[in-house]
Amino acid sequence: MALPSIRFERRLVPDRRLNSAVSISSILLGLGSTVPLFLVAGVDPVAAFQQVFSVFTTTQGVTEAVTRSIPIILIAVGLCLPFKMGFWNIGGEGQLFMGGVAATLMVLMFPDSPSIIIIPLMILFAFLAGGIWGVIPAFLKARLQVNEVLTTLMMNFIAILWVDFLVYGPWRDPQGYGFPLTVMFPLEARLPMIPGIRIHSGLLIAIASAILVYFVLSFSRWGYEIKVAGQSQSAAKYAGMSYILLTLLAMFLSGGFSGLAGMTLVSGIVMRLRHGISPGYGYTAIIVAWLARLNPIGALVAGLLFGGLLVSGDALQIGLGLAFSTVLVFQGLILLFVVGADVITQYRITVSLR
Template sequence: MFTLSAYKRQEPRPWSSCLIVFAAVVISLAVSALMLKLQGKPALHGIELLFQGALGSRWSIEDCLIKAIPIFLCSLGVAIAFRLQIWNIGAEGQFALGAIGATWAALTFSDQPGYIVLPLMFGTAFLGGGLWGLIPALLKLKMRANEIIVTLMLNYIAILFLDYLVYGRWKDPGSFGFPMTKAFSVSAIVPKIGATDVNWGLVLCLVSGVVMYVFFRFTRMGFELKVAGENLNATRYAGLPYVKLVCVVMIFSGALAGWAGLIEASATINRLQPSIMVGYGYTAIVVAWLARLNPLTIGIASFLLAALRVGVENLQLELQVPAAFGGIMEGMILLTVLAGSFFNEFGFRFRRPS
C-alpha cells in the first residue's frame, strides 16, 4: 500500500496561493449560499448581491476603499511589531489615542489654516498613538511585563479615556448633551481626492506601505529588525540594539494606528465621538497575519475584508438576512483560507512504506 505524506516546499508558489485563496473563498461562498437556501432565500442571487454591493459600481468600490484605509494602517502598524515578535494587539487603543491626539490639535488650532492645523494633527496623532505603543514596550523591557496583556488592557483603558473626554471635558455645548466634540473646522478635515469620495488617507496608505517595504528591504535598521525578528537569541549575540529596536518599532506601530484614528475622526466623522471605535484594531491583527506581514498583501487583504463587510450590508438590505450572517461568513472565509494555505506550503507525495 502507498501512504500519503506531506513535505514542505522549498519555495511557496505565489500563483498557487492566489488559487488557494480563490478556492477557499468559493468554498465559503458555497456554504453561505447553502445557508441562505436553508432560510428559504435565493442562494445564487444572494451571492450576486454580495458582489454587487461590494464591487458593482464606482461608489461601492469607493466605499470599500474608504473602509479599507483604517484597516490597512492599523494592520501595517501591528505587522511591524509582529516582525520583531512583539505581540502588539493594542492597535485598537493606539487608534483611540491617535484620534484623541488629532482631535486635541483640531479643536485647539481650529482657526488656523489647513497647512498648519493638518500637519499639527498628524504630529499629535503620531505622539498619541506612538506613546500609547511605547508604554507596553517600556513595561516589557524594564519590568518584563507581557505585552499581550498590557496592550489588551490598554485598549480598554484608551476607549474609556476617550469616553471620559467626549462625555466630559470635550463635549460640544451645542450637542444637547450628547457625547461628541465640536465638529472640526473645514481646515482640520482631511480632504477628498478630486471628485471622488475617497479621502487622502488612501495616499497615506500607499506612502506608508512603500516606506515600510523600502525600510525592510534597503535600510540597515530594517535588516536588523528582520534578523531580530527571526531569531531573538542571534540578536543578543550579534549585539543588535534590541531595546532601541523594540521602542522604535512600538512607537511606529502605535503611530500608524494613531493615524488611522486621525483619518477616521477627521475625514469620515469630522469630529470625535465614541462610535469611532468599531474594532478595526482587532481586524488589523487578522489581516496582518493573513497577509504574512507583507505590505502589498496587507493592502489586498484589507481591501477584500472591507469589500466583504460592505457587500454583506447589501445582502442584508436586499434579502433581510441578519447581521450575524456576515460574521459567520467572515469567520468561515478566514478559516478556510487559513487551512487552504497549507496546500501552498506543503506538497504531497505517495510513499511506499519501507
C-alpha cells in the first residue's frame, strides 16, 4: 500500500508576501475563533464584534487606539533585537515598570525643573533603568546559562511588586487621601500633546525608535552581527564576535525601550506612578514583535492594531459587561495561529505518494 509521505524542507529565503498573508490571516482566524467562546458564555458574537470594530470608526476611538499602541510599539521594537538573537526576553512588562519608577524618581527629586531639563532626564533614566533590568537576565544567561524566559518573568513579578511597595509606602502622596498614588506630576514633567491631535508626543518617540532600530538592523555591521548570532552561535564566535557582549547590548537596548514605554505612560497618560499602569503591554508586545516577524516597521503597524484591540477590550467591558481578559483571548488565539502557521513560512512541505 502506498502511504503518503510528507517532507519538510527548510526554506532558506523567506517569502515576504507569504509571511504577510499568514500574519493577516492569523489575525482574522484568531478573532474568528472566539465565536464559540462567546456562544458558550451566552454573548451575541455579532454584538461583540460590533463593539470590537466600533473602535476603528470614530476619531475618538482611533485616537485612543494610537495612544494605547505607543508603549506596545516601543517594547516590540526593542524586542526585535534580542529575539533575533534567540534570546527570549519575556520581561518587557517589568522593564516598563522599572522605567516608570526611574522617571517618577526624577520628578520627585527635581520637582521644580523646567520641561527642557526634566523631560530629557526622565527619558534618560527610564531608558537606563529598563536597560539595567534587562541586562541582569542577559548577564545570567550569557555567563551562567540561566534560562532567560524564567528570570525575565520572575523579574516582572518583582518589578510590579516593587512599584506597589513604593506607592503604598515611601512614595505615597501624603495629601492623597490614603490612595496608593504618588503626587501628581507638575505640568513641566508631562509629555506635551502633538499639536492638532489629542495624542501625546510619546508617539513621535515610538515612531523614531522603530525607524532607528530598522536601520540599525538592516544596514549596520552590528545589526548584521545580531542576525548572524541568531542563526548560529558558533558561527558568530567563529567570526570573532563576542556573543556575550552582543547579548548584553541587545538586552540593554530592549530593556531600555521598555523603560521608555514606562516613561511615556507615567509622563504622558497617568501623570503619576500608581499600581497597574500597564495592563500587560509587555506581553502584548511579544505577540506584536512575533506577528511582525521581528521587523521594527512591521511592529509599528501591528502595534497600532493591537492598541486598537485593547480599546476594543474596554468597549466590550463597558458595552457588554465582559471581563477585560477577553482581550487576552484574542491575543492568545492570534499568537496560536501565527506560531502554528509558521510551519508554512519556515518549511516547504511536499506530500508525495511512494
